[in-house]
Amino acid sequence: MEEKGLPRLAFFSFTCCEGCQLVVLSCEDELPDILSLVNIVNFREAMDQKSDVYDIAFVEGSITRAEEVRKLKKIRKNARIVVALGACSSTGGLNCLKNRWPMEEVKEEVYGKDALKSGLFATLPTRAIDEIIQVDYYLHGCPISKKEFLNFTTSLLLGKRPDTTNHPVCVDCKMAGNTCVFEKGMTCVGPITRAGCDAICVTYGAICWGCRGLVDNPNTDAHAETLKRHGLTADAVMRKFSLYGTCKTRKC
Amino acid sequence: MKKNLNIKIHEITRVEGHGNIVIDVKKGEIKELKLEIIESPRFFEAMLRGRRYDEAQHIMSRICGICAVSHTSASLKAIESVMDIKISKQAELLRKLAFYGETLQSHILHLFFLVLPDLAGTGSIVPLLASHPELARTGLELKRLANDICAVVGGRHIQPISLFPGGVVHTPKPRELKRLREALAGSFEGLERMLTFLNDHPVHEFNLKREYISLKDRGEYGLYNGDPVSSDGYAFKPESYTKKIKEYVVEHSAAKHARTRGTFMVGALARVNNSFRQLSPRAKAAARMAGLAVPAYNPFLNNIAQLIECYHSTENSISVIDKLLLMGPKPEPVKKPKAWGRGFGVVEAPRGTLYHEYKINKAGLIEKAVCIIPTAQNLRSIEDDLRAFVPELLDRPKAEIARAVEALVRAYDPCISCSTHIMDVKFA
Numbered sequence: 001m002e003e004k005g006l007p008r009l010a011f012f013s014f015t016c017c018e019g020c021q022l023v024v025l026s027c028e029d030e031l032p033d034i035l036s037l038v039n040i041v042n043f044r045e046a047m048d049q050k051s052d053v054y055d056i057a058f059v060e061g062s063i064t065r066a067e068e069v070r071k072l073k074k075i076r077k078n079a080r081i082v083v084a085l086g087a088c089s090s091t092g093g094l095n096c097l098k099n100r101w102p103m104e105e106v107k108e109e110v111y112g113k114d115a116l117k118s119g120l121f122a123t124l125p126t127r128a129i130d131e132i133i134q135v136d137y138y139l140h141g142c143p144i145s146k147k148e149f150l151n152f153t154t155s156l157l158l159g160k161r162p163d164t165t166n167h168p169v170c171v172d173c174k175m176a177g178n179t180c181v182f183e184k185g186m187t188c189v190g191p192i193t194r195a196g197c198d199a200i201c202v203t204y205g206a207i208c209w210g211c212r213g214l215v216d217n218p219n220t221d222a223h224a225e226t227l228k229r230h231g232l233t234a235d236a237v238m239r240k241f242s243l244y245g246t247c248k249t250r251k252c
Numbered sequence: 253m254k255k256n257l258n259i260k261i262h263e264i265t266r267v268e269g270h271g272n273i274v275i276d277v278k279k280g281e282i283k284e285l286k287l288e289i290i291e292s293p294r295f296f297e298a299m300l301r302g303r304r305y306d307e308a309q310h311i312m313s314r315i316c317g318i319c320a321v322s323h324t325s326a327s328l329k330a331i332e333s334v335m336d337i338k339i340s341k342q343a344e345l346l347r348k349l350a351f352y353g354e355t356l357q358s359h360i361l362h363l364f365f366l367v368l369p370d371l372a373g374t375g376s377i378v379p380l381l382a383s384h385p386e387l388a389r390t391g392l393e394l395k396r397l398a399n400d401i402c403a404v405v406g407g408r409h410i411q412p413i414s415l416f417p418g419g420v421v422h423t424p425k426p427r428e429l430k431r432l433r434e435a436l437a438g439s440f441e442g443l444e445r446m447l448t449f450l451n452d453h454p455v456h457e458f459n460l461k462r463e464y465i466s467l468k469d470r471g472e473y474g475l476y477n478g479d480p481v482s483s484d485g486y487a488f489k490p491e492s493y494t495k496k497i498k499e500y501v502v503e504h505s506a507a508k509h510a511r512t513r514g515t516f517m518v519g520a521l522a523r524v525n526n527s528f529r530q531l532s533p534r535a536k537a538a539a540r541m542a543g544l545a546v547p548a549y550n551p552f553l554n555n556i557a558q559l560i561e562c563y564h565s566t567e568n569s570i571s572v573i574d575k576l577l578l579m580g581p582k583p584e585p586v587k588k589p590k591a592w593g594r595g596f597g598v599v600e601a602p603r604g605t606l607y608h609e610y611k612i613n614k615a616g617l618i619e620k621a622v623c624i625i626p627t628a629q630n631l632r633s634i635e636d637d638l639r640a641f642v643p644e645l646l647d648r649p650k651a652e653i654a655r656a657v658e659a660l661v662r663a664y665d666p667c668i669s670c671s672t673h674i675m676d677v678k679f680a
Contacts, residue, residue, distance in 0.1 A: 014292065015294065016317075017315060017316050017317040019314070019318075019320065019411055020317070021317070022317045022361075023410055025361075025365070026396075026399055026409065028395060029396075035381075064293075065292050068292065093314075094311055094314050095294065095299070097298075097300075097311070098298050098299050100302070101298055105298075106295045107293075109295070109298050109301075110293065110295050110296075111293070111501050111508070123292070123293055143408075143410045143411055200407055200413065201413050203407070204406070204407030204408075204421070204422040205407075205413070205414045205421025205422040206407075206413045206416065209307075209310060236304075239302075239303070243307065243310075243311075
């Protein structure tokens with residue numbers, strides 16, 4: 001059933017909620033068109049077929065086990081292009097919150113004392129995939145934005161270099177016509193977070209949680225001061241920065 | 253039937269998460285049978301520790317991409333029980349609407365994308381677009397509608413945004429609600445199509461008596477609200493769930509197993525069995541059309557039960573929208589915490605009863621979190637079923653056995669991301 005000459009796409013999933021794959025599956029209108037332009041050769045959540053021959057690998061999830069490290073390295077070897085799909089894969093995402101504690105303690109808390117003996121619960125500190133392999137492109141967000149995924153895929157198929165957003169969420173937020181959350185008496189990390197999400201969380205009444213990671217050259221010191229001016233303690237500021245930023249604060 | 257059989261299905265496909273089925277039969281006797289859960293453990297309980305109370309729903313919804321609204325809802329109910337507040341009527345209606353949307357979305361995804369390829373003999377929905385175009389398109393349309401419900405209320409269908417401790421922070425516009433209402437009213441035809449298809453594909457005759465646990469609500473079918481009840485004739489309060497439901501660690505599973513006095517099952521079939529009389533009229537009619545008589549003890553009927561719940565969720569979404577339109581939805585401030593301490597939240601996620609329990613200190617920081625996931629509660633039931641089902645199949649070819657076994661596991665709609673994540677059948 002594989003059509004010759006079309007780019008072969010593969011989707012892989014490591015430690016995560018698989019929500020980013022679901023965003024891909026939710027492109028109901030576009031899926032039939034996409035499928036006429038590519039061969040999807042690996043997508044465990046949706047199909048039986050499995051193959052090791054592919055051009056573009058979309059990798060979702062962060063890396064928390066030795067087995068995953070091996071699989072990820074194999075993917076890098078097989079694929080021409082590796083794309084980190086979503087926050088867990090790009091920055092480690094929320095999974096990094098467990099890195100705040102020693103791994104033995106984490107295991108014992110959830111599975112009890114016996115867990116320490118069993119290999120099944122083996123866990124490493126959470127890592128983003130680029131801490132292990134070289135990554136060609138990043139699709140940020142928890143979950144990814146459908147629009148960004150489609151734009152990205154279109155560019156890739158046209159042979160164009162996909163655009164990467166590199167401005168803070170505040171810009172998207174203004175463009176969406178939102179009232180600033182600071183004016184509503186709340187605080188957020190939008191000023192230092194990479195945009196591309198259309199500030200959807202603020203549009204729907206919440207705050208920017210920072211899921212897309214830091215923008216390049218973020219002025220975190222100034223923002224920490226701003227947060228303190230709005231009544232946050234130093235601890236609370238650290239907590240705010242750490243929700244999605246425990247893994248790494250370097251740019252990605 | 254002195255048959256030897258060795259099946260290892262590695263990373264079961266078309267289920268949510270990673271798992272293997274291992275079956276070893278020597279001379280017609282089962283030597284080994286297990287459902288290995290190989291998903292990476294996530295350690296959410298540890299992730300939540302030390303975080304602010306109003307981050308809990310955001311973090312916990314990331315347990316699962318499919319049932320994020322359920323995790324968010326259980327989490328919010330737990331936080332709000334700690335805060336000692338009751339959300340407004342409008343907020344409750346909006347949360348219920350998102351909840352129906354997710355039930356629909358999850359069941360449609362399972363039936364059309366994961367189960368249908370089994371019945372049609374294709375490996376995925378992709379060949380279905382050519383072989384069963386009408387049904388495949390119907391699936392895509394129904395799923396888009398379900399996603400749309402979640403998006404109108406929550407901002408997006410995966411990981412809802414507007415469901416917040418103390419209320420709902422976004423108010424849908426009446427025209428959006430009317431648009432949904434119209435689409436919902438026109439969607440029954442698609443459900444009929446699936447019902448006809450399922451009726452044309454009889455399930456394996458396999459019955460195993462077991463206990464069913466689900467939430468039971470007063471006045472309506474228990475999904476967002478209610479207390480747990482058992483088909484064995486007892487009920488309990490969410491706060492005493494640890495006394496009734498014992499979780500335990502087994503060596504071959506990264507998800508904990510659970511038992512009451514024995515094996516029990518949760519999910520659509522449990523709910524339909526326990527609360528049949530509270531189903532909506534069209535849902536009951538669908539059950540009659542499918543010839544489903546309760547209590548039903550065939551786990552394969554979980555698929556039909558899910559479809560029945562699709563009818564129920566569609567009809568109830570319409571009535572919730574009507575109530576909201578009558579009230580005229582307006583922005584409301586969220587309620588502020590009145591107390592701290594311990595709290596419980598329980599809901600019927602698409603796959604079954606979901607419990608969250610938090611302890612929050614005076615600074616509003618979470619000290620302890622526990623959650624019991626539906627799939628973890630079903631793992632023991634799945635293994636019991638396999639143990640009874642495999643001997644019935646031994647005279648069939650190996651590939652057919654593997655397919656049947658996978659179909660059985662899939663009928664439970666296991667969510668391994670949730671239970672930590674599950675599956676795949678390995679042939680050694």
